[in-house]
Amino acid sequence: MAPGKSAAVSHVGKIRANNQDSGYAGEYLFVVADGMGGHAGGDVASAIAVKRIIETDRQFVSGSDAEFALHTALTAANAQLAETVFDHSELTGMGTTVSGLILVNGQVVIAHIGDSRIYLLREGELTQVTADHTFVQRLVDSGRITEEEAAVHPRRSVLMRVLGDVDATPEIDTSIMATQPGDRWLLCSDGLSSYVSHDKIFAAMSTIDDADAAAERLVKEALDQGAPDNVTVVLVDIDESGTSAHVPPLTVGSAASPLVFDGDTARKPLRLPALLLHPLKVTKPDDSHFEPESDGYLDELILEDRRRAKRRKVIWLVGLILIILATLAGAFAAYQWTQTRFYVGQSEGNVAIFQGVQQGIGPISLSTVYRTTSIDLDDLPSYMRDTVEATINTSDLSDAERIVDQLSDVSSQ
Template sequence: MASTSAAVSHVGKVRSKNDDSGYAGHHLFVVADGMGGHAGGDVASAIATTRIAEIDEQYASAADAEFALQSALIAANSLLAETVFEHPELTGMGTTVSGLVRVGDQVAIAHIGDSRVYLLRDGELSQITADHTFVQRLVDSGRITPEEAAVHPRRSVLMRVLGDVDAAPEIDTSILDTRAGDRWLLCSDGLSSYVSEDKILNVMTNCPDADEAARQLVKESLDAGAPDNVTVILLDIDESRDTPDTAVGLVGSAAAPLSFEPEPARRAVRLPTLLLHPLKTTVEDSHFEPESDEYLQELIAEDRRRARRRRITWLTVIVLAALAVIAIVVLAYQWTQSLYYVGADGGQVAIFQGVQQGIGPIPLSSVYERTDIRLDDLPTFTRESVEATISADDLEEARSIVERLGATAND
């Protein structure tokens, strides 16, 4: 089966440099997303991608390709450690890597970090790799939902990366079958964090051309605000040859000369971006934390404390809101009881305290004082006015109205 591929990388709308790197070759396809302040992110992804690209060759079996790809990631990890030794200012830099090698009707995959590999087959999009992040651990353990993970304050914490942070990183590898019509997607989290899987599926399904689809996916990220770098590599499987029709080569920071200069200031976020994407205009730098039980338990305990504080905060807000409503109701009722009106009660004129309206079946007035004036003794117009009620500003005015009504009745 033959294949066609495409690779696109964009710096995004906020970053001043591209920490992503990508490679689309004859047999090998790689996405790397660098992390680390200063010049570290772009250097890490470029070094790792360039080193891994050296194994782009035909393999006798998928098992051989899997071993070669895993070995290349380990070699890249060592190379990053050596680079940090020679350039101490890069201490702490690292990179995620998702790589795929095509061997006939199989693919070998190696993965570390939170870049992703997806497979589109028969109209269904499947995430092949699992993120090595703290929030993914929480999702896997059922402590939070995927929706909560998307806004979790620890979502930028990576538990596994290549770099000087771990001399022996654990790398996920697998071998999967592939067939004609499959479309493989490798991407950095600049796509997966800001574009929904439904939109990714829609683009990959409706754009048959690999290059057009890759560019459209990047555009979707840009339309969503694109605060992070975004890199997309697509591989289409078709026909009956083992090599792709074209080899794109390196993209992103790996395609530029390696530089150890400090990172320039970030771009200012434009006003339209702030207005259109207020929740996605900033992005936290990813950082690595060791995948140790002690650290995980510490983070989980902190997450529980955060959840408890959130519940207490919401409970406090609800209680205060309820108290405020009760206070308003009490004050409003007290105000109604400062008012009076004259009306009819059992065929006689009476002074009522409160207002004529009620709240549903609950009246907001009561008889304050009954008089000896009979409604039948009043002229028709006056009687109708009393039955419709006559408002008074206070008790004194209400009694004055009653006196006038009495005089009318006597007449």
């Protein structure tokens, strides 16, 4: 693994019109932010947050000092977002996730809010370090659903915590971890983690030594999946000195451009007092929403989810019953049709008229003896006997009676 190397890459994706992600790789600080709010300012939100947090890119004496500074920076960014919305009402509802880390003397200081993620690749094992602040993750943590159910849950994009103009004191996760030479850290927006499997992320990080090439590979993996969302990746390789400085610092995504929102005629005023738009994990851009983390709201969503699950079961049950009834009705109609058909064959050595068709369904016969005649098969010429044994199709009962009369005349000669 190349020592002292980091990388930052951001891509708008194949569907969205603008990049609402921001990323930064600096001397000590590395950050990814995923803005939300669509045309209400998701790109502005992530850019404001990252530009404010970049001020903490400096050397700290201890991990606790860096942790305090990083937490303070995220809180200050949250206040700045609220002030921006106050001055520009067209940006109401904007917000952003943030996942950042600072390297300090063999330690990594982490601050995190939202569903962007931080991973650690160490000694051949890839671990997700941060926890998603989403509704479905709360359900997983409480044992209500499994990880597999969470991946397809209709509420999987509902965020419980973000920076924005909704919560004046957002709950931010912070931690201090030890790091060591050879570690590779990944910060990414959910444009990567929601579409690229854990195994593919591991493969790119573990087999490509160059950080830039590995970051580009991860973005390409997302693009190969259709990349309906913005994708931002920051890779941090720890060298023997415990650093991974990017010189000069690199800013990507919306934070790499000047902030432009005052008098922007392309934006239409939107007022979403309790809604923050966030990319839904589907193959086309869509919107979900953000709600503050509260027991009442969670209980309401849980009840709604249970009602939805119950409705799904009822719909499936009704659908299954209808399918069964339709199948039975079709089978009955088909059987009724077979009983309008007749053919001539043999029964216990005599010529007989059968009602139905010669075919059967497995062991079930679709014909019965309608009438057994007194015509003995042995009284018929061999070619006629063979024909009767092979059965003779008729157009209707009258036709069958006519054939029987002909056979009777032959047998009596």
